[in-house]
Amino acid sequence: MLSIKGLNAWYGSSHVLQGVDIEVGEGEIVCLIGRNGAGKTTTLKSVMGLVDKTTGSVTFEGKELLGEPAHVRFHHGLAYVPEERRIVAGLDVRDNLRLGLLASRDKAREKELIAETAKIFPRLAERLDQTAITMSGGEQQMLAIARALISSPRLVMLDEPSEGIMPVLVDEMFELFRDLKGRGVTILLVEQNVELALGIADRAYVIDQGEIVHQATAAALLADAEIQERYCAV
Amino acid sequence: MNGLSLDLLGLQLFTGVALGALYILMAVGLSLIFGMLTVVNFAHGAFYMLGAYVGLWLMMHGANFWIALVVAPLAVAGVGLAVERVLIRPLYGRGIDYPLLLTFGLSYIIVELVRVAFGNTGYPVDTPEALQGAVDIGVGYFPLYRLFVIAATAVILAALWFFLEKTSFGLIIRAGARDPQIVRVLGVDVSRVWLIVFGLGTGIAALAGLLSAPLQGVIPEMGGPILAEAFVVVVVGGMGSLAGAAVAGLLVGIVVSMTSLFAPEMSRVAIFALMAIVLLIRPQGFFGRAGLMS
Ligand SMILES: Nc1ncnc2c1ncn2[C@@H]1O[C@H](COP(=O)(O)OP(=O)(O)OP(=O)(O)O)[C@@H](O)[C@H]1O
Ligand SMILES: [Mg+2]
Numbered sequence: 468m469l470s471i472k473g474l475n476a477w478y479g480s481s482h483v484l485q486g487v488d489i490e491v492g493e494g495e496i497v498c499l500i501g502r503n504g505a506g507k508t509t510t511l512k513s514v515m516g517l518v519d520k521t522t523g524s525v526t527f528e529g530k531e532l533l534g535e536p537a538h539v540r541f542h543h544g545l546a547y548v549p550e551e552r553r554i555v556a557g558l559d560v561r562d563n564l565r566l567g568l569l570a571s572r573d574k575a576r577e578k579e580l581i582a583e584t585a586k587i588f589p590r591l592a593e594r595l596d597q598t599a600i601t602m603s604g605g606e607q608q609m610l611a612i613a614r615a616l617i618s619s620p621r622l623v624m625l626d627e628p629s630e631g632i633m634p635v636l637v638d639e640m641f642e643l644f645r646d647l648k649g650r651g652v653t654i655l656l657v658e659q660n661v662e663l664a665l666g667i668a669d670r671a672y673v674i675d676q677g678e679i680v681h682q683a684t685a686a687a688l689l690a691d692a693e694i695q696e697r698y699c700a701v
Numbered sequence: 702m703n704g705l706s707l708d709l710l711g712l713q714l715f716t717g718v719a720l721g722a723l724y725i726l727m728a729v730g731l732s733l734i735f736g737m738l739t740v741v742n743f744a745h746g747a748f749y750m751l752g753a754y755v756g757l758w759l760m761m762h763g764a765n766f767w768i769a770l771v772v773a774p775l776a777v778a779g780v781g782l783a784v785e786r787v788l789i790r791p792l793y794g795r796g797i798d799y800p801l802l803l804t805f806g807l808s809y810i811i812v813e814l815v816r817v818a819f820g821n822t823g824y825p826v827d828t829p830e831a832l833q834g835a836v837d838i839g840v841g842y843f844p845l846y847r848l849f850v851i852a853a854t855a856v857i858l859a860a861l862w863f864f865l866e867k868t869s870f871g872l873i874i875r876a877g878a879r880d881p882q883i884v885r886v887l888g889v890d891v892s893r894v895w896l897i898v899f900g901l902g903t904g905i906a907a908l909a910g911l912l913s914a915p916l917q918g919v920i921p922e923m924g925g926p927i928l929a930e931a932f933v934v935v936v937v938g939g940m941g942s943l944a945g946a947a948v949a950g951l952l953v954g955i956v957v958s959m960t961s962l963f964a965p966e967m968s969r970v971a972i973f974a975l976m977a978i979v980l981l982i983r984p985q986g987f988f989g990r991a992g993l994m995s
Contacts, residue, residue, distance in 0.1 A: 515886060541888035553883040555876045566876050569869055570888025572841070 468493040468651055469514070473523035476506075476513045476677075483509050485521070488655055489655075490623070496644065498662050498668035498685065507657040507676040508550055511624045514655075515547040516540050518617040527622070534624050541570060546620035550627050554599045560593045560610060567614035570639040581618055581647040586614045587643070605636035612640070623654040629660045641667055661699050665689040673698045711840030713962050719847035719916075721954020722854035726909035727931035730902030736878040736941030737898045740789060740800040745906050745931065746924025746978025752777045753919040754815050757824055763848035766829035766915075768994060772838065774908040781903025785896050792995060794894075808924070815921045823920030857905065858947060865943065874898060878941060904985050916956040925967075930957070933976045939989025948987055 469491040476484035477578055484506050491497045499507050513521045516537035527534045527543050555563055564581050586593035587608050594602060608628055615623055625644075629637045637660070644654060645667055658664035664673060665685040673681035673688075675698050681688075688694060728750060734742050756773035760766065784807065794800040836840035865871035873894055877884045881891045901956045910923070917923065931953065935951050938945025960971040973984050 469930075488886075517882065536890070537882075537885040538888050538890045541886060547886050549883070549886070555879050557879065558876060559873075559884070562872060565869070565872060566884070566887055569873055574840055605860065618888070 468495075468528060469655065470526045471510070471608060472525075473516065473616070474510070475522045476509050476518045477520040477658050478509075478518070480507075483677050484513065484650050487674065487677070487679055488553060489672055489679065491655050492653055493647065493651060493653055495670065496648050496656060496668045498656045498658060498664045498671040498676060500658060500664065501674035502698060505674045505698075506566075507674055508626055509677075510657070510674065511547060511626050514540075514624060515545065517547075538570065540551070541618075541620075542615065544621035545620070546615040547628045548611050548623065548625045548628060549614045549618075552604075552607050554607045554610055555601045555603075558599055559596050560591055560602070562684060563599045563614055564595075564611055564617055567617040570629070571618035584617050587616075603633075608632055609636070612643070616647070616652075620652070621629040622655065623647070624655045624657075625655045627659055628664065637663070648652055661695060662689070707855070708840045709962075710820050710959075712843060713958050715840075715843050715851075716840065716847065717955035717958030718951060719954070720958055723913050723927065724930055724934045724953055724957040725854055725947055725950030726905050727927055728934040728950055729858070729943060730905045732930055732935045732938070732941055732943070732946050733874075733898055734902045735935070737747060738785075738789070738793075738800075738802070738895050739797055739872060740899075742804050742899075742902070743801060744784070744808040744811065744930070745902070746830070746904040746928030747811035748777055748781060748924070749913075749927060750815065750919070750921060750924035751780065751811060752910035753826075753914045753923065754910075754921075755818060755907070756911035757819075757826060757919055762825070762933040766827075766926060770908070770911055772913050773911050774904040777960040780906030782900040784903075785899035789899070790892065790895075790918065793892075805862030812924070814923050819921070820894050823918050823923075825863065825918045826914035828915040838983035845914055850916070850934060853908075853912060857908070862943060870894075870897075886915045930972060933972050935986075937976055937979045937986055939986030941990070942986070942988035945986055945988030 469489075471487055474484050474487040476480065477698065487506070487510055489499070499510060508520060512518045514525050514532065516532065516535060521533055523533070527540070530543060532540050532543070535545055555566065555694070558566070559617060561581065564584060567575060567660040568577055568580060569574070573612070585595065588667055590606055590609055594606070602610065613626065628640055634641070641663060644656070647654060655665055656668065665688055668685040669684050671688045672679050672685060675696060679696060681694055683691065707898065708716055711962040727745060731742055731745050734740055745877060752773050755776050756769040759769040770845050788803055788807065789800050792803060797989055831841070832849050833843050836848065865874060873884060877889070877891055877894055913923070930953060937953065938949030947970045953975065956970045956971050956975055961970040
């Protein structure tokens with residue numbers, strides 16, 4: 468479904484991604500792991516169109532994405548939940564959710580979709596009129612995920628969704644990812660919490676210094692203490 | 702103080718409000734454009750002047766004031782759209798000084814072109830017939846046209862507020878001003894939004910220019926002083942805030958008209974002193990967010 472081939476990315480003159488290859492099949496949960504600074508975020512940003520200079524090929528359902536602006540990639544059915552969550556300050560929870568629908572063809576069903584989303588995210592349902600920025604980190608992360616999901620994307624990329632969030636919420640969140648998979652949503656997940664991520668993933672890639680250095684089924688990688696030690700120890 | 706001078710003060714207060722109305726119209730555009738595009742638009746005063754001249758040209762060619770008041774802002778908004786699309790857009794992402802210098806240069810070009818077309822000397826503009834005369838507002842007779850300027854500004858502000866707070870496009874603007882990247886990721890073509898905001902801002906500046914014409918006449922340099930005053934209003938009110946522009950615009954208008962009653966030569970000094978005081982006490986202005994410039 469998503470096919471990344473020989474992806475290179477630069478920030479200014481620093482060559483950060485050096486030929487990344489990743490395949491994500493329809494309905495899969497694929498996990499991308501690696502040390503700090505390995506290039507995980509840059510990979511997701513490049514797929515979404517947020518890195519200025521990229522070469523290689525990124526296709527989504529056969530369509531080439533490189534060269535398309537980010538907002539066009541959204542319309543292909545791609546969603547991205549950034550590392551820093553990016554909840555918009557000054558807006559309440561409802562308006563943050565509405566943002567997820569602004570460009571969507573489903574805008575006419577706004578009320579209905581917000582109600583549906585509130586059912587999936589009960590923590591948000593109680594806080595629709597609260598200023599989003601006053602919520603806890605975990606609740607904000609839930610909101611960022613809900614905002615990305617409300618337009619029913621086909622593939623969601625999540626960058627370290629469990630970072631700095633209390634364990635109860637993390638469990639709730641990963642339960643949700645399993646649910647999403649059940650509903651046919653494809654997921655590309657970047658995580659530091661390797662065990663947890665491999666627990667729900669089908670396959671995993673290990674990235675180091677901008678290159679994919681290992682790939683395996685999640686189960687095999689979970690059992691491979693050596694690789695985990697070598698590339699993922701923080 | 703006797704009653705007469707109190708009435709005079711009251712009238713001068715209203716004069717200040719009418720002046721403030723023009724500042725407000727200028728400041729909301731500057732503030733929106735800065736908030737969204739991070740462009741310090743030094744051509745805003747030139748668009749104000751252009752609005753007045755396009756209106757003048759229309760009236761010379763048989764249009765009445767009301768038609769000019771609708772057509773001139775639309776025409777200048779069109780110029781604004783072209784300027785953003787062709788000149789400013791290539792400069793995004795290059796730092797705040799590039800568009801600043803560009804619009805600074807552009808303002809000189811626009812003023813020069815108007816001089817070529819209309820000459821160096823100004824023109825008086827008649828107050829539209831329906832708005833001639835004065836009405837008793839309790840403290841004395843106040844020119845009807847100035848009341849109209851105040852009312853028109855109130856209507857524009859209310860419409861802008863509704864647009865920003867109650868429509869989907871307004872939501873995009875509010876969110877995009879704080880985080881353009883997330884808005885793009887959610888499927889919005891932000892560059893189109895920037896284009897529209899720039900056009901909207903220049904259109905409102907043109908409207909202000911034409912509204913000022915029956916009060917002050919038109920000359921090619923008319924955009925200079927009001928641009929400086931509008932910058933003061935934006936800074937005092939807080940960058941990117943509609944309410945801030947409204948409150949600060951009124952305040953600056955009243956300060957200018959009051960000082961010009963007592964010490965006309967001090968009125969420019971007074972507004973910069975006001976700005977200095979506000980900045981010392983509240984660097985982000987009345988309604989601004991701290992750290993916006995960092
Ligand atoms: N905006 C930027 N400008 C310049 N260099 C950057 C930028 N963002 C990231 N880098 C560099 O690119 C490399 C890859 O960064 P990236 O953020 O993709 O790593 P990551 O795997 O997501 O790390 P982390 O686990 O810390 O989130 C790092 O060396 C980083 O310093
Ligand atoms: Mg990262």
